[in-house]
Amino acid sequence: MSALLEIRDLATHFASATGTVKAVDGVSFDVNAGEIVGLVGESGSGKTITGFSILGLIDAPGRIVAGSIKLEGRELVGLSQGELRKLRGKRIAMVFQDPSTALNPVLSIGEQMRMALAAHESVSRAAADERARDLLARVGIPEPAKRLDAYPHQLSGGMRQRVAIAIALLNRPSLIVCDEPTTALDVSIQAQILAEMRDLARDFGTALIWISHDLATVSALASRLIVMYAGRIVEDGPIGAILRSPRHPYTRGLLDSLPSMAAPGQELRQIPGSMPSLANLPPGCAFAPRCTHADAACNAAPPERRDGERGWRCHHPLIAVPA
Amino acid sequence: MLGFVIQRFLQAIAVMLVISVLVFVGVYGIGNPIDVVISPDATQQIREAAIRAYGFDQPLWIQYRDFLLRLLSGDFGRSFIFNMPVLELIFSRLPATLELTLAAVVGATLLGVPLGMYAGYKPDSAFARIVMTVSVLGFSVPTFWIGLVLIFAFAVQLGWLPAGGRGPTAMLFGVEWSFLTREGLTHLLLPALNLSLFKFAMMVRLARAGTREAILSDVVRFARAAGESETTILRRHVLRLIAIPIVTVFGLEFGSTLAFAVVTETIFSWPGVGKLIIDSISLLDRPVMVAYLMLVAFLFIMINFLVDIAYAALDPRLRAGAKR
């Protein structure tokens, strides 16, 4: 059986005055139906742009310059905006990082939910409100009937994000791209929403791509992990295996910088340096300038290696791989 | 809401009082109207009698006090020149200006906002460039010049439209209006067009800037991610997001045009209040000036009040008691 989502060699570039910004450059991965995949990497590594590419939401000066995105076997790259529009919200949805900017401040929750429904089917107002109420209840909003008349500013950040999640779930899509949906919320709300999302995804049979720069959040949720660095995937595989024995030094660095991995009182380790500009990446491994294992070999682009479910792109993987 | 209205009402009274002092002192500083009121060859006796009759011999504050007292009984005085009650005089001219202003401001908004939104949505299209060029013209070419060009082109050369005047009027709510008759409408068209060009340019700019910003916002991205169509997004999201500045400018333009449509009214010999106030200034017709300026202040207070109510209707965050 083929995967729900198949991305092959996706490249999304932005034309800019200082050169072409290769925000996503040769990314390939699959997402199976109902699966939760974590997508991590530091700021600017191309996670959001990967998500936007899947939904066909790349605006000029950006463009998908190469690759293929197949959803349920259907090629999305090259579809007209009209065709993409019919899929967005219906088969693939997205939840954004900041719930206080994604909802329209001057429209009531009910109106925004009705609009999202009306984009795909004509339903009576009563039926639409019924569905909206049901979903608000499902995402854990108390007194959903009252909330339909509320405006975003009358809700807390967590409630707003729940509304956004409800809107994403409204048409029961098979995939939701969640772009750091809990980053803007405080920790206890984060944990609640994480748990609820896991249950909702299971109940609805919806697959999730969970974008985050926080490995701890992702590990609570996802079964598989994809690590991005400078627009490329540097490592992917089952989350448990990666956490136990990362193969890419960058993944190791991310793990070491987690508070939960450090002994009490010990200082957190940071990856030295910062990500290179995506407009002029070094020819070889983009992580090499920051990598303690780097040597001359790293001036050539590392090939992708696969071992069962795991994959990595490094000349000097941390764990010796059985030949 | 009631508290808001009462608060605004008290504020309005205070503002009107201050304005009345300013206007009174300002207008009385302009010059001595007695020479306009009586003929130049009147005897000294007649002259002094007239001065006393009008109260010009009293100190300024007594004149002001008498003016206020008369005001309280709804008496704005009589025009020196027309020798009729000032209010009656102004209200006989106001409908002409009102319909001209409404036609200009409403027309400019109904046309300028959609075109501006389009220009903001597709800034690189040829049509957007044409719209922006017209708006630059509207901003930079003086109104009187455009008025003359319009008359020359449409009235003199083509002969399609009349060059001036109100044309025949029809009665509605006890007031005469030009727009109710076919020919009156043709009279209204050119001056309204002339007056609306600057406002059109402003609305285009405003809508364009707002749309450009809104279209990049998360709200629009999220709506797109939900599969909403571009027309829905523009009509229901963007329009609502950019409505506040548009309503603000609409109110300001409406008020200032109503008060000072002088240039256009003069060029098109439109018998409105603009012409009346200019005449009253040159003839030192004090009561008309004072009443008119106070009326203008009152108009602005009313417009601001209505604009504030519109804000609350448009943006739930501004509604009193909306905070939980």
Ligand SMILES: Nc1ncnc2c1ncn2[C@@H]1O[C@H](COP(=O)(O)OP(=O)(O)OP(=O)(O)O)[C@@H](O)[C@H]1O
């Ligand atoms: N409109 C644009 N024009 C030019 N470059 C862009 C544009 N949008 C994004 N980029 C570039 O694409 C790169 C990837 O951005 P992206 O938003 O995907 O990062 P991210 O991994 O989501 O980071 P974060 O964790 O901060 O959200 C960034 O380096 C950014 O500079």
Ligand SMILES: [Mg+2]
């Ligand atoms: Mg991002």
